[in-house]
Amino acid sequence: MEKICVAVRVRPPICHENSSSTFWRVDDNQISLHKLHGSPISCVSYAFDHVFDENCSNSDIYELLTKDIIHAAVDGFNGTSFAYGQTSSGKTFTMNGSSNDPGIIHRAVNDIFQKINIISDREFLIRVSYMEIYNEEINDLFAVENQKLQIHENLERGIFVAGLREEIVNNAEQVMKLLESGEVNRHFGETNMNARSSRSHTIFRVVIESKGKDTGSFGDYSSSDAIRVSVLNLVDLAGSERIAKTGTGGVRLKEGKYINKSLMVLGNVINKLSDSAKQRAHIPYRDSKLTRILQPALGGNAKTSIICTVAPEEIHIEETKGTLLFASRAKRVTNCAQVNEVLTDAALLKRQKLEIEELRRKLQGSHAEVLEQEILKLRNDMLQYELEREKLEMELEKERRSHKERDRYIRDQLMMIENLSSLVSDGDGSSSQGSMKESPIEECNNRGDDFKTPCFRAAPKAFVAKRSNYSQLPDLSPLPDSFSDVADEDTWFKINKGYIADLYSLQTTPARKVQSFPPEDVTPNYLNKKYKTELQNLKRRLELVTEEKNELQRKLAEDIEVKDRLKGDISKLKQEALLAREMPQRLCDSVTSFKDTYEEVLSKMQRYTFDGKSSTAKLLRCICEIGSILFSTMETSISNTTDRHKLSYGNDSLIQEYNKMLSEKLKSTITSLILSETASSEDKQTKTPCSCNFEVAAWSRYHVSILVLFFVMILGYFVSFFRTLIF
Numbered sequence: 001m002e003k004i005c006v007a008v009r010v011r012p013p014i015c016h017e018n019s020s021s022t023f024w025r026v027d028d029n030q031i032s033l034h035k036l037h038g039s040p041i042s043c044v045s046y047a048f049d050h051v052f053d054e055n056c057s058n059s060d061i062y063e064l065l066t067k068d069i070i071h072a073a074v075d076g077f078n079g080t081s082f083a084y085g086q087t088s089s090g091k092t093f094t095m096n097g098s099s100n101d102p103g104i105i106h107r108a109v110n111d112i113f114q115k116i117n118i119i120s121d122r123e124f125l126i127r128v129s130y131m132e133i134y135n136e137e138i139n140d141l142f143a144v145e146n147q148k149l150q151i152h153e154n155l156e157r158g159i160f161v162a163g164l165r166e167e168i169v170n171n172a173e174q175v176m177k178l179l180e181s182g183e184v185n186r187h188f189g190e191t192n193m194n195a196r197s198s199r200s201h202t203i204f205r206v207v208i209e210s211k212g213k214d215t216g217s218f219g220d221y222s223s224s225d226a227i228r229v230s231v232l233n234l235v236d237l238a239g240s241e242r243i244a245k246t247g248t249g250g251v252r253l254k255e256g257k258y259i260n261k262s263l264m265v266l267g268n269v270i271n272k273l274s275d276s277a278k279q280r281a282h283i284p285y286r287d288s289k290l291t292r293i294l295q296p297a298l299g300g301n302a303k304t305s306i307i308c309t310v311a312p313e314e315i316h317i318e319e320t321k322g323t324l325l326f327a328s329r330a331k332r333v334t335n336c337a338q339v340n341e342v343l344t345d346a347a348l349l350k351r352q353k354l355e356i357e358e359l360r361r362k363l364q365g366s367h368a369e370v371l372e373q374e375i376l377k378l379r380n381d382m383l384q385y386e387l388e389r390e391k392l393e394m395e396l397e398k399e400r401r402s403h404k405e406r407d408r409y410i411r412d413q414l415m416m417i418e419n420l421s422s423l424v425s426d427g428d429g430s431s432s433q434g435s436m437k438e439s440p441i442e443e444c445n446n447r448g449d450d451f452k453t454p455c456f457r458a459a460p461k462a463f464v465a466k467r468s469n470y471s472q473l474p475d476l477s478p479l480p481d482s483f484s485d486v487a488d489e490d491t492w493f494k495i496n497k498g499y500i501a502d503l504y505s506l507q508t509t510p511a512r513k514v515q516s517f518p519p520e521d522v523t524p525n526y527l528n529k530k531y532k533t534e535l536q537n538l539k540r541r542l543e544l545v546t547e548e549k550n551e552l553q554r555k556l557a558e559d560i561e562v563k564d565r566l567k568g569d570i571s572k573l574k575q576e577a578l579l580a581r582e583m584p585q586r587l588c589d590s591v592t593s594f595k596d597t598y599e600e601v602l603s604k605m606q607r608y609t610f611d612g613k614s615s616t617a618k619l620l621r622c623i624c625e626i627g628s629i630l631f632s633t634m635e636t637s638i639s640n641t642t643d644r645h646k647l648s649y650g651n652d653s654l655i656q657e658y659n660k661m662l663s664e665k666l667k668s669t670i671t672s673l674i675l676s677e678t679a680s681s682e683d684k685q686t687k688t689p690c691s692c693n694f695e696v697a698a699w700s701r702y703h704v705s706i707l708v709l710f711f712v713m714i715l716g717y718f719v720s721f722f723r724t725l726i727f
């Protein structure tokens, strides 16, 4: 919540009065009425956010009063700046300025483009429109054919003027040209008070849309997909006037009445808003087109500044006091400005997903308390979004239905008119047919298509192109069709004396139940009900959050359990791997010791053979040879096994080959041994045997044969065991 910023500007005197007895004195942010010789007049002293004396320039006013609002508008806040004051007090001079001292509008436009050129991480679409409220009718200053436009309201655009031309602009120069063309269409007139008096209120409107350029960085979820839409109104009001002074009649008189009446409604709105919330009842925004259009700026979602211009001359003392009274009341009005973001469903989902991700990350870092808070916040936000979305959907549906009904009604009416006109005409229905080709709604749509700026520089980017087709069929929101004649002097008195009119006798439209800002029903019952609902919502959210927290804790415990189990498995596997790595070495050791034993046994056996030529000796040599080949083969295989890369099926075939070769060799040795044995037994019968040597040789052959068989078995078994182990 923030207060409206209010300033007062004193224009330089136009005519120097000789007989004046008082003067207005400006001290810092105070303005007070003094007697000619210096003493202040009691109760005529006012303080505001700023008071500018006659030496101040438009530049000073812009810097201190308006610049912040313009910058905030670029950042997505709605903004309004308007000039209020009696006729000829310098409102138009403040808003439009002169060639030497450009006014607030020109400075704001330049500033907007300067600022958006600096912001490199967002893309912008700027649209401008210019309208006037003349005799309580809205006219388009960019398109003279657009007269008597209607005010509408819908969810997406809020309060807007249907059929108003909006120009897409790319630079300040383009806007200045448009403004110049608009000024030509504005209603000015000569009065006794001002040679060029504004006879209408004008509103120059800038709509600033922007979207973040996608940086793709984590955590940049707040802005990447959301579109910001802000509306900036720069308003030059017509001045209140006293017919006795302006000396007008005819058209001017009529204009003056409308001006005074709408300013009186503005004063009433400000008065109501400046009351405390308890005293505030219905705010009569709908009593004039001016207040209806400025509704968001007056106590709504906008940052607002008011510059109240006063004339220093003594003859205008009553008007000046009236203006200062208005300014004092306006100072008490609070607004509630917030960045206007339009979130698409996808953007909302993305934002929530990222927020959950962020939470998970934090959970892993075990910041449980912080998380609890954040979960709570997140759940709250999500719930709020859901509720809002549901509400909006319902409202949209309602709006659509009423829209359809209206369409049907208009079509029926058109048909009726067509029938009637064909009845009236003498059988020639062609003229009526021609005029009935387009329904008002179609006409409005066609008008919407004309919104594009002819001198638009380049083909717009995707975002710009999409948003520039921004045109909705309006919803009817009737305003009083005509202002009843109000006795001018009476109205003037009410404006300047701070009189609060009886609104209900003035009001011509029923108060709507749903007002955006501020809430109107503040009765205790309503509040009780509201708080109860809120409490229930909060409880429900709390339950959800607790559930989610418990779920997350359970998952965390499960994760820890699985992790422990895996750790046990890994250490077992590590031990097995260590054993597997040691196995070849152990085998190698076994083979070496087996080889040693084998060689020892063989050397002992060789001792039984008395000469190396006997068949036993031959057999032993053969066994010895076979043994050493077998052992070296095994050693090679084992060393290959140690180096896993060398292990292949080729080793298996090598062992098989050796096995085969050895068997054949053993077979041939045994065959040759049997043959030589047969030959020696034949010799035994022909020669005299040496019984002692024969017995020894026979004994040794017998044992050697057994041993050979034994070793062959062991070797065979060893080789097969070794092969199984490796493969």
Ligand SMILES: Nc1ncnc2c1ncn2[C@@H]1O[C@H](COP(=O)(O)OP(=O)(O)OP(=O)(O)O)[C@@H](O)[C@H]1O
Pocket: 010, 011, 012, 054, 085, 086, 087, 088, 089, 090, 091, 092, 093, 094, 194, 196, 197, 198, 199, 237, 238, 239, 240, 309
């Ligand atoms: N601060 C100022 N410095 C110099 N001249 C000023 C200043 N303010 C107003 N004037 C002059 O006073 C005259 C009246 O000003 P202006 O037309 O801006 O008044 P206004 O409040 O817009 O009147 P109206 O309500 O009738 O349109 C103009 O000639 C303008 O140039």
